[in-house]
Each structure stands twice: as C-alpha cells, then as structure tokens.
Amino acid sequence: MKSILISFLAVFAISVSAKELPTEKPEREGMSSERLQRVAAMNDRYTNSGRIAGTATAVVRNGKVVHVSTSGKKSAADDRPIQLDDLFRIYSMSKPITAVAAMQLYEQGKFQLTDPVSKFIPELKDLKVMKNGKVVPAQKQMTMQQLLNHTAGFSYGFDPNDPVDQAYQKADLFGAKDLDEFILKVAALPLKFEPGEQWHYSIAVDVTGLVVQRLSGQPFDEYLKEHIFEPLDMKDTFFEVPEDEIGRFLPNHFLNPQGGQAVVITPDIMAGLGFANCRAMCNYTDVTLYSGGGGLVSTLRDYVRFAEAMRDGELDGTRILGTKTVNYMRSNHLPSAIASGGGSGEQPNLVGDPLGGFGFGLGFGIVTDTAANGAIGSVGAYYWGGAAGTVFWIDPVENIVVVSMMQLMGGWPSYRPDLRVATYQSLLDTYE
Numbered sequence: 001m002k003s004i005l006i007s008f009l010a011v012f013a014i015s016v017s018a019k020e021l022p023t024e025k026p027e028r029e030g031m032s033s034e035r036l037q038r039v040a041a042m043n044d045r046y047t048n049s050g051r052i053a054g055t056a057t058a059v060v061r062n063g064k065v066v067h068v069s070t071s072g073k074k075s076a077a078d079d080r081p082i083q084l085d086d087l088f089r090i091y092s093m094s095k096p097i098t099a100v101a102a103m104q105l106y107e108q109g110k111f112q113l114t115d116p117v118s119k120f121i122p123e124l125k126d127l128k129v130m131k132n133g134k135v136v137p138a139q140k141q142m143t144m145q146q147l148l149n150h151t152a153g154f155s156y157g158f159d160p161n162d163p164v165d166q167a168y169q170k171a172d173l174f175g176a177k178d179l180d181e182f183i184l185k186v187a188a189l190p191l192k193f194e195p196g197e198q199w200h201y202s203i204a205v206d207v208t209g210l211v212v213q214r215l216s217g218q219p220f221d222e223y224l225k226e227h228i229f230e231p232l233d234m235k236d237t238f239f240e241v242p243e244d245e246i247g248r249f250l251p252n253h254f255l256n257p258q259g260g261q262a263v264v265i266t267p268d269i270m271a272g273l274g275f276a277n278c279r280a281m282c283n284y285t286d287v288t289l290y291s292g293g294g295g296l297v298s299t300l301r302d303y304v305r306f307a308e309a310m311r312d313g314e315l316d317g318t319r320i321l322g323t324k325t326v327n328y329m330r331s332n333h334l335p336s337a338i339a340s341g342g343g344s345g346e347q348p349n350l351v352g353d354p355l356g357g358f359g360f361g362l363g364f365g366i367v368t369d370t371a372a373n374g375a376i377g378s379v380g381a382y383y384w385g386g387a388a389g390t391v392f393w394i395d396p397v398e399n400i401v402v403v404s405m406m407q408l409m410g411g412w413p414s415y416r417p418d419l420r421v422a423t424y425q426s427l428l429d430t431y432e
Contacts, residue, residue: 019233019316020301021308024064030429031059031066039422040069043404046415047072050261052389052406053253054082056300059423060308060401068300075251075407076262084300087241087249088405091281091294091386095205097237097306098292099148099363101212101224103325106144110215113145117152120211123183129153129191130164142195144211147204148362149333153191154202164192173203174278178288179210179220199338199360209292220290231318232309234302239280239295240287249284249297252388253408262408294387300405307392307401330382330396332359332366375417376424378432391416398424398431 026033039057046052054072058065070082105111111120118125118141129138142152157168167189176182186207192200213220221239229237241249253262254269270282280291287295305315313321321329357373359366364382367373383393389411392403402423 019305021060021063021065021304024066026061026066026426027428029061029064029066030427031061032426032428035426036067038425039067039419040071042418042422043069043071046412050076051255051412052408052415053262054086054250055404055406056082056084056086056088057404057419058300058304058402059426060304062399063308063311065304075264076253077251077264082250083248085236085248086405087236087245087297087299088390088407089252089281089284089386089388090296090298090303090390090405091388093298093303093384093386093390093392094292094294094296096310096363096384097224097228097296098205098208098212099329100228100310100321101220101292102144102148102208103321103329103362104227105212105215107322107325111144111211113143113148115144116141117144117147117207117211118142120214121183121207123187124207127153127187127191129194133163135190138191138194140195145333145362146195147208147211149199149360150201150204151196151199151334151338152202152204152207153193153195153197153200154186154204154207155192155200156202162192164190172278173206174280174282174289174291176289177279179206179213179290182206182289183210196335197338199334203293205293205363206291209290212292220292221287228306228320229302231320232302232305232315234298234305237296237298237302237306239284239290239297241284241297243285246285250407255408255410265409300403303390303392303405304401304403307394307403311394311396311399311401329362330364330366330380330394331361332368333362334360375420377420385411385416389415391419393420398427 026036043055043057047054053076054074056070059067072082074080074082127138128135146152155164155168157165159165171185171189173182173185176185209220212223216223252265254265256263279289280295284297309315309320312323313319313326357367357369359368365384367377367379367381370377370379378395378397380397381393381395385391387409389406389408394401404419
C-alpha cells in the first residue's frame with residue numbers, strides 16, 4: 001500500500017485546540033524534500049511485503065516537522081489505512097519518560113544519584129545475589145544512578161537457561177496488582193550480579209516508577225499525567241486506554257517464521273505465551289500495575305512532542321527539565337570497565353545487534369561510535385525502542401528528532417538502520 005504523505009498544513013492536527021509543532025519545507029531546514037521521500041518508500045517496502053502491517057513516521061529538524069508519513073494498514077487482518085492518531089503500545093519507549101519523571105524529582109533535591117535505592121524502597125535493603133550458582137547476600141547497595149543506567153543487577157527473566165531468569169519467570173512479577181506488590185516479589189529474587197558490575201537490561205525502570213511514586217506522594221500514573229503529559233500536551237499517552245478510544249488502539253503482531261509475515265496476536269496466543277493474567281503490558285483496559293518500563297500507550301504525535309521536548313528540556317515555552325539536566329542524562333554513564341568490556345554483551349543499538357559504539361545514560365541509549373555502531377548517524381545521539389518495533393532518536397549534532405511507530409513484536413533488525421540511512425541521506429546541510 002502506498003504511503004500517505006500528509007500535508008504540512010494538517011500534520012498532527014488531531015484537534016483544533018491541540019498544540020502542534022510548526023511545519024516547514026525541508027529545504028529551509030537543510031534537508032531535501034525529494035530525498036525525504038525515501039523514508040516513505042522504505043516504509044512502503046516493509047508494508048507492501050507484509051513484513052510489517054503499518055507504520056507511522058515523523059522527522060523533525062530544528063524543532064520543525066519536515067516529514068510525516070503513514071504506510072500500510074491498521075493490522076494484518078484489517079485493510080483500513082493506518083492513521084496518524086492510531087494508538088500504539090510503546091513498551092520500552094516508556095522508559096525514557098519514567099527517567100524524566102525521576103530526574104524532575106532529582107532537580108527538586110528529592111534524591112542524589114549516589115543514594116542507595118533502599119533509602120526510598122526499604123524492601124530492597126537486604127538483597128541477595130547469584131554467585132557461582134549459589135545465592136549469597138549482596139555486598140553492595142545499588143544506587144539511583146545504577147538503577148537509571150541498568151547496572152543495578154536486576155534482570156527481566158528472558159533467558160530460560162539462566163537460574164536467575166528462571167526465578168523471575170516463576171515470580172510472575174507483572175501479575176502483581178500494583179507497584180507495592182511488585183516490589184515485594186522483586187525483593188525475594190536474587191540479583192544477577194553485584195550492583196555496578198555489568199550492564200544488563202532489566203526491570204530497573206519499573207522499580208524507578210515506584211521511587212517516583214513514593215518520593216512524589218502521587219500514584220505513578222497521576223504523576224506522569226500532571227508533570228509530563230499535560231504540560232507537553234500529550235493527550236493520548238496513558239497506561240489504560242479510555243473506553244471511547246479503544247477503536248484507535250491497534251492490534252499487536254508477531255512474525256510468522258515460516259513466511260516472514262506479520263500475524264495478529266490473538267488473546268489465545270497471548271495466553272499460550274503465559275500472558276493470560278498479567279496486569280501490565282497485556283491488559284490495557286483495567287490497569288492497576290503501572291509499568292514505567294513498558295506499560296504506556298501513545299501516538300506518533302505525542303511521542304514526537306516528548307522527544308522534541310527532550311532536545312533541551314523545553315517545548316512551547318513549557319520546561320519539564322533543565323537543559324543541563326538533559327545534557328547530563330544523555331551523557332554516557334557506563335563505567336569504562338563495562339563500556340570497554342561489553343558488560344553482559346547485551347548492548348542493543350539502533351541496528352538491533354549487540355555491536356559496539358554503545359553507551360547508556362540515564363534513561364537513554366547513547367551512540368558513542370558510529371562506525372562501531374554499524375550505521376550512519378552522529379556520536380552523542382540518544383535513543384531507545386520498544387518491543388513492538390517502535391523507535392525514536394534525538395540527534396543533538398544535527399538537531400534532528402525521528403520517531404517511528406509500528407506494532408510488530410521484535411520488529412525487523414534491518415528496519416532501524418534502514419530508517420537511519422533514509423533520514424541522514426536527506427541532509428543537505430550538516431552541523432558536524
């Protein structure tokens with residue numbers, strides 16, 4: 001299905017009262033209109049082949065929208081064209097939002113990054129760690145900085161052959177009714193390693209959500225709404241999809257390994273994968289467990305507003321973080337021993353492979369070496385993606401923000417580098 005290139009005058013015009021980013025002809029922002037068509041053409045290649053049902057993508061430079069397009073359909077079982085205001089599970093693209101919430105409290109003096117997490121979550125004071133196949137008392141207390149850069153020692157339970165991950169699977173963490181019950185389950189699990197020893201993608205950001213809740217005195221969902229979503233006019237970002245908006249909530253997909261086609265994930269399939277009773281990331285209509293690590297739903301428009309705000313902490317005259325704080329968050333916080341040694345070897349980048357050129361800040365992955373990273377871009381770009389193929393990055397060198405949405409679990413490893421190439425080859429003027 002051909003891409004639908006949206007008129008710049010109508011881009012993101014969800015409602016008359018909504019605040020919208022200004023739009024501009026690409027050439028006035030140092031980009032080529034003709035070459036930006038390659039972003040849409042690239043998306044078409046994926047959707048026309050059935051590898052992805054539908055995509056929605058935006059490119060912003062210098063705070064101006066220079067490209068927005070949709071491609072494909074709402075789902076593999078629904079031929080209606082995908083729309084700009086459709087709702088997407090953003091999964092781990094929730095993490096940078098949670099990190100921003102934490103750093104707002106940091107700016108208020110609520111904590112220092114060197115503080116032990118147990119100062120705010122006493123349930124985590126006496127943790128144990130798996131060493132040489134034995135569970136022993138941990139010798140170190142994890143800090144807030146380690147919590148925010150994934151070196152705290154937590155895991156996700158993804159590896160069926162790892163004893164710590166096996167314990168995570170049995171604990172059914174996301175079956176907890178709320179964050180307080182969630183943390184009791186976490187406290188009973190061993191750490192994968194001593195805090196600060198490795199980088200390992202984990203539930204740390206869900207724990208961060210509880211820190212935000214306890215330090216602010218507000219339920220986590222209410223805090224995000226009051227201090228991030230409403231100030232940034234993110235009208236369609238939430239944990240629980242309103243009943244009258246369910247029709248805009250797109251189905252999720254997985255890849256059929258036999259044909260490489262996107263297939264709708266049905267409730268029966270979810271149950272077969274062990275997600276029949278979870279309260280986060282599979283239930284979006286009656287939510288009580290607010291997962292800061294993966295539970296949010298959003299639109300292309302809303303996430304573009306968040307990403308643009310995170311270029312320097314401000315959007316439309318509303319500041320959510322200080323510029324110096326944003327710069328600190330987008331610096332590499334991995335100790336040199338972890339960065340050079342590769343940590344656990346799980347360094348996801350925009351290419352989708354565990355290559356080099358990767359660092360991690362406070363809530364964001366960081367491109368530290370574009371050659372090692374394996375795709376064109378800028379050193380210092382900060383980014384993340386979601387389990388259903390969504391991705392964004394912010395390039396402080398070229399003043400570019402890119403957001404792309406889809407609903408395909410795991411996505412295609414080739415998609416993110418393809419998107420980078422299609423974006424950067426369109427530059428007429430570079431700020432390097």
